[in-house]
Amino acid sequence: LSGGIENTSSWKDSFYNPRTGEVLGRTASSWALILLFYLVFYCFLAGMFALTMWVLLLTLDDYVPRYRDRVPNPGLVIRPNSLDITFNKSDALKYSQYVQHLESFLQSKKYNDSQQERNEECTEGEYFLQDDSGDMRKKACRFKRASLSVCSGLSDTNFGYHEGKPCVLLKMNRVKPIIGLKPIGNPYINCTVKKENPIPMQYFPSEGKIDKMYFPYYGKKAHENYMQPLVAVKLLLSKEDYNKELPVECRVEGSDLRNNDERDKFLGRVTFRVKVVE
Template identity: 85%
Template sequence: MASSEDKAANKESTSSWKDSFYNPRTGELLGRTASSWALILLFYLVFYCFLAGMFALTMWVMLLTLDDNVPRYRDRVPHPGLVIRPNSLDITFNKSDPQKYSHYVEHLNTFLQRYNDTEQEKNEDCRQGAYFLQEDPEETTKKVCRFKRGSLSFCSGLSDTNFGYSEGKPCVLLKMNRIIGLKPLGDPYINCTVKKESTVQMQYFPREGRIDKMYFPYYGKKAHENYVQPLVAVKLLLTKEDYNKELPVECRVEGSDLRNNDERDKFLGRVTFRVKVLE
């Protein structure tokens, strides 16, 4: 049995532990009085309010230096990428089954809605072969050069609503990514080749796959609100010998200072996709 001295020691120890948390004699909580805790809370409240104010001030000053029309840092994307429509790098379909290629046709039709004549009427007929420079203040809305859907000819979806997919000669549309202020030198055009040994012929619309300079420079999403990128359509003139084969096709931007051979970025100035037509 525990002695009376042990019981007294245990009781004193328990009382000491409770007093360290809250001492009823002095009114201290965790060793501090109410006024001491109030001063500490007031200090941290003022301290963090000061930090929040400093953060808000620095953010406000930084935002004053930003331009609504032009990103502050643009050196990381000096050259545009090349993308295709329909939005797939693997185009496989059976030319005899409309259900197998209908989603490609629908995607192209939807994408080309902004290029309809009714949408392009509000845009300008610009002088071909020259940059469309607009030196007016950047706050104003920039004018946009007209790109006629009909210039894509057999790949416009106007004369052939199936974009060649029903006859096994599919069309793909290519465009460059937007880069503010880009003015490509030379005479840029799109050139496509089949990587495997093949004699596949191709048609380009507009003629020779040219990308006219009048669509440059681009002034940004806010200033150039109605801007549409120039397109190049490529019609693959496949024959029966090309059916049931996977054909890798590479398209590049040629004839200008735009890079198309960066091994670290396979989409910089070029794009590779696969086409397989079944019958």
């Protein structure tokens, strides 16, 4: 019995010893000293971290990133935002989602004329180079929605979907991270359909041209009003093409921008499917 009492007492003393005043084997002064040590130690670490971050931030530029080699080439995306465009040309409810998406995209993404009027009327075929001295904010070249012609949604509010000849809009989606990009050559969009008989297409602007005046890009903060140029492609499908799933591939051609990397199917190109039901 006495042994049991001693064991219980010993177990309790390991947490608090009333004879010495120790808690978990340490006196109050010992606990105060060790807590003070860790407080000073972690304050020192936090101060070193804050100092390091402060020095690092001093080396950064608000307008130009220090390293700009993360995304070497732009990709290509389409609007409407779907890689499988299937609709019945005789049923407005079947293609209304695509029409509404295109109209919303052209209105909400600052491509409408009221927004673009604030931008500069640039010289076609020439890079829009701007001096880095003085005000770091850069001007943007004007993109005219009317340059998309029948695919602009201005003259044909259905973007050709009601007649089975749909329009798609293409843009380079990685231009913005690539500050200073100046493609060598004359970039343009070219689309092909993987079938025996080629399908005629119309490009707007003509020949699917991506004008040099939209390059280079100076960064999100400096180039606040910049918007990527668009190229519209109208697929001139015939009755023979209806009720068939047609794979379409569009590439950026005519420049040093890469479009044949098998590891990245969206680098300089995009593939989508179109099926029109009669």
